Amino acid sequence: MKRLIVLLLVCVLGAALCGVAKTPADTLIVGLNHSSLTDLEPAAVYNFEAGLIAEQVYETLIRYRGGSEVFTPGLATSWEHSSDGLTWTFKIREGALFHSGNPVTADAVVYSFERTIAHDKAPGVWIITQFIPSVDNVRKIDDMTVAITTNQPIGASLLATVLSVHGPASIVDPAVVRAHATADDPWADKWLATNDAGSGPYILREWNVKQRILLEAFPQHWNGNPAMKYVIIQDLPEPTTQKLSLEAGDIDVAMGLLPEMVNEFRSNKGIRILETPAFEFSYVAMNLRFEPFKNVKVRQAVRYAIDYQAIVQGVLGGAAVENQVIVPWGMPERLDLGYPHDPEMARRLLTEAGYPNGFKVQLLVRTNPPFPDIAVQVQEDLRQVGIDCEVVTMQNSVLLGLFRVQNYDLTIMRWGLDYAAAQCQAQAFANCVTSGPESTIKSITWRTMWCPSGVSDWCAEATAELDEHKSVILYKAIQAITLEEGPYAMLYNPLTQIAIQAGVQGLVVPPMWPYMDFSLVSKG
Amino acid sequence: MIQYAIRRLLWMVAVLFGVMTIIFFISRVIPADPVAALLGPQAPPEVIERLKAKWDLDKPLWNQYGIFLWRAVQGDLGVAISTNRPVTSDLAQFFPPTFELATSAFLVSLLVGILLGVISATRRGKLADHVSRVVALVGISMPVFWVGLLLLLLFYYVLHWLPGGGQLPFYMAAPTRVTGLMTVDSLLAGQPDIFVEAVRHLVLPTVVVSFYGIAVISRITRSSMLDALGEDYVRTARGKGLRENRVVLRHALRNALLPVITTCGIVYARTLEGAVIAETIFSWPGLGRYATNAFLAVDFPAVVGATGFIALMFAGTNLVVDLSYALVNPRIRYT
Numbered sequence: 001m002k003r004l005i006v007l008l009l010v011c012v013l014g015a016a017l018c019g020v021a022k023t024p025a026d027t028l029i030v031g032l033n034h035s036s037l038t039d040l041e042p043a044a045v046y047n048f049e050a051g052l053i054a055e056q057v058y059e060t061l062i063r064y065r066g067g068s069e070v071f072t073p074g075l076a077t078s079w080e081h082s083s084d085g086l087t088w089t090f091k092i093r094e095g096a097l098f099h100s101g102n103p104v105t106a107d108a109v110v111y112s113f114e115r116t117i118a119h120d121k122a123p124g125v126w127i128i129t130q131f132i133p134s135v136d137n138v139r140k141i142d143d144m145t146v147a148i149t150t151n152q153p154i155g156a157s158l159l160a161t162v163l164s165v166h167g168p169a170s171i172v173d174p175a176v177v178r179a180h181a182t183a184d185d186p187w188a189d190k191w192l193a194t195n196d197a198g199s200g201p202y203i204l205r206e207w208n209v210k211q212r213i214l215l216e217a218f219p220q221h222w223n224g225n226p227a228m229k230y231v232i233i234q235d236l237p238e239p240t241t242q243k244l245s246l247e248a249g250d251i252d253v254a255m256g257l258l259p260e261m262v263n264e265f266r267s268n269k270g271i272r273i274l275e276t277p278a279f280e281f282s283y284v285a286m287n288l289r290f291e292p293f294k295n296v297k298v299r300q301a302v303r304y305a306i307d308y309q310a311i312v313q314g315v316l317g318g319a320a321v322e323n324q325v326i327v328p329w330g331m332p333e334r335l336d337l338g339y340p341h342d343p344e345m346a347r348r349l350l351t352e353a354g355y356p357n358g359f360k361v362q363l364l365v366r367t368n369p370p371f372p373d374i375a376v377q378v379q380e381d382l383r384q385v386g387i388d389c390e391v392v393t394m395q396n397s398v399l400l401g402l403f404r405v406q407n408y409d410l411t412i413m414r415w416g417l418d419y420a421a422a423q424c425q426a427q428a429f430a431n432c433v434t435s436g437p438e439s440t441i442k443s444i445t446w447r448t449m450w451c452p453s454g455v456s457d458w459c460a461e462a463t464a465e466l467d468e469h470k471s472v473i474l475y476k477a478i479q480a481i482t483l484e485e486g487p488y489a490m491l492y493n494p495l496t497q498i499a500i501q502a503g504v505q506g507l508v509v510p511p512m513w514p515y516m517d518f519s520l521v522s523k524g
Numbered sequence: 525m526i527q528y529a530i531r532r533l534l535w536m537v538a539v540l541f542g543v544m545t546i547i548f549f550i551s552r553v554i555p556a557d558p559v560a561a562l563l564g565p566q567a568p569p570e571v572i573e574r575l576k577a578k579w580d581l582d583k584p585l586w587n588q589y590g591i592f593l594w595r596a597v598q599g600d601l602g603v604a605i606s607t608n609r610p611v612t613s614d615l616a617q618f619f620p621p622t623f624e625l626a627t628s629a630f631l632v633s634l635l636v637g638i639l640l641g642v643i644s645a646t647r648r649g650k651l652a653d654h655v656s657r658v659v660a661l662v663g664i665s666m667p668v669f670w671v672g673l674l675l676l677l678l679f680y681y682v683l684h685w686l687p688g689g690g691q692l693p694f695y696m697a698a699p700t701r702v703t704g705l706m707t708v709d710s711l712l713a714g715q716p717d718i719f720v721e722a723v724r725h726l727v728l729p730t731v732v733v734s735f736y737g738i739a740v741i742s743r744i745t746r747s748s749m750l751d752a753l754g755e756d757y758v759r760t761a762r763g764k765g766l767r768e769n770r771v772v773l774r775h776a777l778r779n780a781l782l783p784v785i786t787t788c789g790i791v792y793a794r795t796l797e798g799a800v801i802a803e804t805i806f807s808w809p810g811l812g813r814y815a816t817n818a819f820l821a822v823d824f825p826a827v828v829g830a831t832g833f834i835a836l837m838f839a840g841t842n843l844v845v846d847l848s849y850a851l852v853n854p855r856i857r858y859t
Contacts, residue, residue, distance in 0.1 A: 005789065029694045035817050038608040121574045193608065209607055210817070211809045212694065234694045234807075237817070241689050241807050242675065244681050248688060397558060397822045404569075442569050 022249045026229040028504070028521055030243040030253040034210055034235035041192040043119035045167025048416075048518045051514030056215055056231065058170035058198035058329070060091055061109065061146075062160045064329070064420055065517075066276075066510025070158045073172055075104055075199065076146075085153030085466040094252040096222045098173035098199045106114040106140040111174040113138040113148075115187050127419055128168045131159070152466045155471050161421040166514070173197040190369075201226045201519035210235050224518035227506075246271065246499055252523070255497045259319035262497045270502050274467070277321045277493040279417040282371075282437045284378060284489040288435070288449040290361065290409040296485050297353035304346035304491045305385045306378060312492050315373045320492035325479040326429040326494045330511045333422035333475035337483060346385040358386025366396040366413040371412055374491070378412065406435075406447055411492075415444070420512055422475040423463050428480050429488065431459040448487040456479055529847060536839045538626040543676055543835040544828055548592060551824045552585055558605050558822040579605060579825070592828070600824035601832075611829035614814060619833065620704025621691060622810035623760050626799045627732045630792050633737025638777075640738065640786065641745020645753065645819055656742055663739030672732045672805040679728060687725050689807030696721060729806045733798040737791045755779070782853055787847035793838045800834075825853045 023029045037049045047056045061076040076090035096104040104119060119125050131150040132138065137148045150159065163169050172192075180191035188197075196204040201223065213233040217226040236242045239457040242254040243261045247268075249347035257265075265271045277481050286293040286302060293299060308322045321329055324338035350358060365375040372393055378387040389410070417424050432445035433456060439446050455478060462474035482488065496513045506520040559575045568632035576582045579593055579602070592806060595602060644656040680688040691706045692698060698706065699713035699772035707726065709720025741843035753776050761766075761775045808811075811830060 024695050027695050036604065037822065038606060123569055123571050126571075206697070208698070208809075209609065209614075209689075210814065214697070234690070234695055236689065236807055236811070237813070238804055238807065241676075241805065244676060245687050248680060248684065250688060250694060395822070398554075404572075508633075 008483060009225045018479075023252055024230075025523055028228040028231045028254060028518060028523070030231065030233045030518075031236035031245055031251040032255045033237040034233075035237055035334045037213075038195070038334055040204070040207070041189045041191045042167050042170040043116050043125055043187075044189075044193070045120040045170075046122070046124035048514045051166050052171060053204070053215075053233065054166040054198075054215060055200070055515055056202040056518055057196045057200045057204050058166060058172070059096075059200050060169045060171065061463070062164045062511065063514070064161065064164035064510070064515050066420070066509075066512065066515060067508065070157070070420075074164070074263065075109070081156065082161075083363060085150075085155070086157060087149045088149075089120050089141065092146065093222055096142065096199055097216055097220050098176065098204045099196065099520045100173050100176050101220070102173055102175050104171060104199050105143050106146045107143075108174050109141050109146045110135070110172055111172045111177075115172060115177065115284060116168045118187060119189075125168050127162060127165050131162060135174055136522045145516065149324070153466060155463075155466055155468060157468060158421050158423050158463065161419045161424075165419050171199065173199070183234045196377065200518075202231060217519075221519070223519065224418070225520035226486055228518060231420040231518045240413065246501070249501070252501045252504050255513075257497060257499055259317045259497065262499060263317060265499050272386065272500050272502050272504075274498045274500060274507065274509045275495045276513070277510055277512065278495055278496045279324075279328045279330070279511045281326075281328065281415045282310050282320075282374065282491045282494070282511065283413055283415065284287050285403070285408075285411050285413050285444070285448050286408060286487040286489075287409050287411075288487055289406060292353070292355055292359050292361070293409070293487065297349040298355065299487055300339075300483070301346040301349040301353070301385060302387070303381065303483075304342045304349065305387070306339075306381050306489050306491070307341045308338070308491060309341070310381075311374055311377050314468075315370055315377055316492070316494070319497060320494045323493045324483060324490045324492070325480055326425045326482050326486075326488070326490060327422045328425075329424055330416070331420075331441075333472050333479075335479040335483070337480065340484075342382075343381075343384045346486070349378060353385075358388060360390070361410050362408075363389040363391050364399055364402065364408050365391060366399050366412075366414075367393050368396060371414075375378065375412055375481045401446055404442070413444075423459075426459045426462060426475060427479050429486070430482050444488075450485075450487040452485060464506075525847075525850060529843075532768060532843050535834075536843060540670065540832060540836055540840050544596065544832040545589075547828050547831045548824075549585075551822075551827050552588065554822075558824060568689045579603070581824075601829040604818065604826035604829070605823040606821040606826060611825050614826065615829060615833050617704070617816040618809065618811045620798065621706070621808055622799050622803065622812060623707045623809060624707065625726065625729055625802070626792070626796045627727065627810060628726055629733035629799065630737060630788075630795045632730055632734040632793060633741055633786070633795065636734070637738045637741025638745050638781075640742035641784075642772065642777060644742065645749035653746075656746070660739040663735040664857070666735070668732060668801045669805055670733070671735060672729070672802050675728055675732055686728050687721075688728075689725075689805075691725050691809065692718065692721050693709055705741060729742055729799070729802045732806075733795055733802050735797050736772050736798055737852075740787055740791055740794075744784050744847070745780060748783045749776055752776040752780040765840060782849070785845060785852055789842040792841045796834065797839055833856060 032049060034049065036047045040050055040053055045051055058398060060074045063072045064066045065072055071478060075093050077093050077095055079088055081088045087319040092104060116125055116128055117135050120129055131154055132148060133151055137149045141147050176197040180188035188430060194207050201218055201221045203218050205216045206214035212235060215231040217229050219225045236245060239258045240259060242256050245251045246254040257277055260274055264272055286299055297369055312322050315384050320402060323329055326333050327334040353436045363375055363379060365371045374476050375391045379391050382389050403411060403413065426516060429445060431443060432451040435446055435449040435451045458474055458478050462471050465471035465474060470509045497508055498509055503524040505522045505524055509516060559565045559572050568830060580588050599612065604611050604614055607614055640659065644653040647653050676688060679686040696718065699709045699718055701717050702712050704711050706722040712724050758771060758776050761771045799810065800815065801809045804811035804816055815830040818830055
């Protein structure tokens with residue numbers, strides 16, 4: 001008996017100490033924090049993580065890629081618009097198949113939009129319904145042609161952006177959805193929450209909640225069979241674990257590292273870093289309910305007082321690019337302007353505004369890094385010009401609750417674009433009719449109680465402008481006025497930093513990282 | 525004995541009710557908005573209202589509590605905000621990995637703790653005693669997350685001896701779920717390769733979580749062994765000419781174990797607690813990581829469910845320990 005126990009112990013120990021496994025050649029293993037991943041039902045896809053999966057499993061009429069070639073054909077091979085900019089006609093790709101083997105047709109496109117529009121209370125569906133409010137706006141012309149009529153004229157690139165939003169604009173297989181629909185659940189939401197009815201380069205094979213997602217290549221995909229037969233998206237919430245797993249070769253891609261970890265990897269030959277300025281912002285929001293901020297000179301003084309480079313280089317270690325306008329780096333509409341760090345000018349403006357001795361204000365900030373550190377830098381910068389900030393840290397959910405109801409004076413916020421268009425930013429940061437409770441639009445402008453006269457009209461005009469050149473000029477004007485008078489000190493666009501094994505080829509990180517395409521990846 | 529057990533079970537229900545009520549109200553009165561946390565800054569207000577209605581967060585507090593109680597007695601703990609699934613299904617999925625880790629760590633604590641305790645009692649004041657004291661001190665004073673990271677760095681990163689996180693290599697598919705315990709399921713499925721990997725992945729977290737138990741059990745064993753070794757029956761046994769090993773193991777240790785059993789309840793509970801922290805470091809898909817994520821996401825139903833379940837584990841373990849006294853020590857009778 002004793003010998004048997006000893007033998008067993010030796011076996012277990014031996015098994016425990018045998019070599020470390022490496023990732024298989026036909027499998028891409030990605031480390032990602034799954035904590036926001038709750039639902040893969042297309043209309044409900046609204047966060048980054050679910051978007052990344054939807055991007056691999058489903059397809060849209062037009063694909064967003066970022067970079068120099070922003071849009072490429074997806075399930076539509078070509079599109080053209082009527083001269084009034086209201087009706088768009090799409091040619092559907094011949095030979096495109098859903099994972100079930102059914103062909104992608106005009107009927108499937110109409111059904112998909114009908115399904116999305118029926119979910120008008122899902123978080124991201126407004127992106128579609130703001131221009132395509134009813135299923136009557138989507139019409140089948142013939143088996144392979146669809147016409148979409150928008151409720152107002154909109155520019156080509158704006159429409160392309162909206163139609164490339166994965167989730168709400170994804171095309172689903174009607175036969176599969178109907179097969180899983182029930183009387184209580186006519187759109188098969190429950191089934192689609194954990195299964196797929198798409199035509200993308202990968203099939204969702206397994207979703208083990210808070211553990212891993214297994215995707216398998218779809219060999220009949222119109223763009224060919226992806227090089228990676230399997231993609232495993234492993235739940236690794238801890239940055240340290242991701243770092244160690246990447247170094248040990250247990251994962252190929254780490255998507256949640258801290259900037260200092262990324263900097264450490266720069267000297268590691270076995271690992272490459274992919275970096276792109278993200279379509280995200282961190283910004284200081286000033287609420288005009290607070291008396292001093294009603295004066296535009298005070299708002300400008302705050303913008304002059306902040307040392308943007310100290311935040312980008314000092315606090316963030318270079319993991320961001322300074323950006324003081326509301327349109328992110330990488331968009332043609334972006335206006336390249338900003339305030340220099342000039343405390344002297346800030347003091348002068350405060351004096352002119354009637355606050356020669358500054359004032360006291362509470363600065364609310366979320367507890368998650370790097371925000372408390374940014375708050376300390378802002379506090380110090382404002383102290384230099386006489387503004388005495390009391391920094392109050394709180395849970396993000398608490399802070400968002402206060403921000404939504406205009407209940408704060410000064411705060412630091414984070415913002416990510418819902419879709420890759422300057423129009424998305426203008427609507428959020430410059431469009432406001434009234435700052436009262438009766439307002440139907442409660443955008444960032446409303447939450448800061450800043451309602452500039454005329455700028456909202458520019459926003460509407462820019463949205464409807466068919467001439468891309470003219471719309472760029474309008475967006476630049478909107479940015480200029482926001483920079484001059486607005487209640488924000490936009491700080492930076494963070495870098496999306498992804499570390500990969502040196503042998504991983506073909507992975508491109510777009511400014512909106514969930515639009516990453518794993519079907520282009522191979523391993524050397 | 526049976527009467528006693530029934531009375532204790534009823535008490536357990538009362539404790540559970542109390543814990544869940546307290547947690548329910550604490551989670552509701554904190555000013556955090558779970559829907560805001562879920563949807564982020566840009567979601568339209570009507571979407572937020574709709575989601576609040578879905579989770580009954582738009583109703584008055586007492587009304588919410590009533591709905592919660594009525595559903596809870598029917599075994600329905602609501603739908604978790606952060607997974608969009610019933611909390612009971614989540615608990616059923618995430619508890620077995622925690623149980624597997626905590627139990628293996630508890631068994632290691634028991635084995636190593638008693639061994640260390642006996643060695644230091646029989647070699648009192650000698651090197652072995654001092655070494656065991658240092659081990660106990662280290663075990664009690666070092667936080668689990670720190671030991672975890674250190675061992676991960678050494679055995680996974682530097683030496684490449686052991687895997688880093690999870691229950692299996694990332695590319696390996698789990699066996700068909702029967703018990704939810706990876707080691708058992710892999711054997712039931714007849715997949716020895718998965719069993720070997722499951723054991724390898726269990727080693728590091730087990731060692732980390734068992735530190736506290738080893739420390740406590742070795743100290744208790746040592747002091748009660750010292751008492752036992754000074755008793756008359758030990759002297760008699762020695763006088764009869766029995767071998768020292770037999771005296772120590774058969775006579776002294778058996779009697780010295782009673783206080784160890786008393787501590788087992790606390791140690792097991794603390795081991796569960798350690799497992800909860802270790803799970804995040806070792807990417808262990810258990811209840812601890814589930815609960816941590818629920819707390820961060822202000823996921824009320826999951827927080828109440830997970831906390832209630834952990835309270836149930838604590839109360840249950842203590843009950844089992846109390847009842848086991850009678851089995852080990854015939855002098856104890858319950859009335």
